[in-house]
Amino acid sequence: MHRVFEKTNVALTSLLLVAIVGTANAGGPVDEKLIIDGELEMITRTAAPEGHPLDEVISGWHYRTPETRALEADSFQNPGMLGVELGEEYWNKVEGTEGKSCASCHNDAASSMVGVGASYPKWHAPTSRPINVELQINQCRVNNMGAEEYAFDKSGQKPLTAYIKHQSYGKPVKLDLEEGDMKAWWEKGKELYYKRTGQLNLSCASCHEKNNGKYIRADHLSQGNVNGFPTYRLKQAGLISTHNRFRGCIRDTRAEFPKAFSDELMALELYVTWRGTGLSVETPGVRQ
Ligand code: HEC
Numbered sequence: 001m002h003r004v005f006e007k008t009n010v011a012l013t014s015l016l017l018v019a020i021v022g023t024a025n026a027g028g029p030v031d032e033k034l035i036i037d038g039e040l041e042m043i044t045r046t047a048a049p050e051g052h053p054l055d056e057v058i059s060g061w062h063y064r065t066p067e068t069r070a071l072e073a074d075s076f077q078n079p080g081m082l083g084v085e086l087g088e089e090y091w092n093k094v095e096g097t098e099g100k101s102c103a104s105c106h107n108d109a110a111s112s113m114v115g116v117g118a119s120y121p122k123w124h125a126p127t128s129r130p131i132n133v134e135l136q137i138n139q140c141r142v143n144n145m146g147a148e149e150y151a152f153d154k155s156g157q158k159p160l161t162a163y164i165k166h167q168s169y170g171k172p173v174k175l176d177l178e179e180g181d182m183k184a185w186w187e188k189g190k191e192l193y194y195k196r197t198g199q200l201n202l203s204c205a206s207c208h209e210k211n212n213g214k215y216i217r218a219d220h221l222s223q224g225n226v227n228g229f230p231t232y233r234l235k236q237a238g239l240i241s242t243h244n245r246f247r248g249c250i251r252d253t254r255a256e257f258p259k260a261f262s263d264e265l266m267a268l269e270l271y272v273t274w275r276g277t278g279l280s281v282e283t284p285g286v287r288q
Pocket residue numbers: 091100101102103104105106116133136137139140141144145160164
């Protein structure tokens with residue numbers, strides 16, 4: 001029984017590796033610029049921060065087809081912008097026992113939320129953990145509005161997150177690792193990034209560090225950066241959250257996948273966001 005199981009693993013792994021290696025030289029990231037509406041030039045390639053295993057950090061935009069790239073470059077055509085507009089409605093919506101909306105306290109997001117999307121996850125002293133934008137929204141809903149938390153990926157969570165991150169459109173990602181225990185969480189995230197899991201025995205690095213630029217089946221592997229999240233996925237015809245994407249990638253290795261906002265996925269979000277240091281926030285990015 002055990003033998004059969006192992007054989008299956010080997011067969012699956014080699015199938016996947018053949019899929020990756022078979023088209024090994026089919027092309028890397030395209031050499032083009034992302035300029036939104038011909039006006040806002042995004043930083044989509046930049047020198048990696050100290051301690052990064054690669055020399056250059058590259059946005060996932062460079063690995064997509066010309067059609068997908070064009071959709072993101074035109075804010076009128078970018079289908080993710082509808083999600084951002086919906087997020088603005090949630091921003092102004094009064095909810096909870098205090099009779100307040102986000103706007104009641106934070107007024108115009110275009111000024112109060114600038115830079116938030118480029119600097120999260122951040123250390124959150126009250127809970128002694130890193131916090132991401134989704135969890136900060138929940139904190140404000142519960143503590144400042146007397147409203148219920150959004151459940152993962154439900155109700156206003158994705159649109160409002162996209163709306164807040166979009167206020168940092170073009171701003172380079174930069175995390176503050178000096179606060180609290182951010183460094184320990186970074187280490188934990190790094191460990192998870194390199195940990196091989198699942199029946200296929202693959203880590204994030206197996207695909208996104210060692211094989212980026214190659215094809216895995218029909219998919220062009222990027223570095224797996226999160227600067228475009230929530231991103232609009234054409235395949236799913238909707239906004240996809242960071243933790244949903246992580247869970248999908250882990251599920252593809254045939255491993256058990258951790259819960260959204262668990263310590264594991266928060267550590268991974270922190271570390272993966274850091275790997276994209278210097279890239280512009282592209283929210284809402286457009287991907288296949
Ligand atoms: C009653 C006032 C109040 C309301 C209503 C409120 N917030 Fe806040 N918010 C705060 C305060 C105070 C802080 C700073 C301290 C903290 O983290 O609680 C804050 C912090 C934040 C931050 C972090 C900003 C940064 O610079 O890191 C975000 C993001 C945020 N709020 C989003 C929201 C959203 C989205 C809503 C609506 C769902 C909302 N807030 C509703 C008072 C409010």
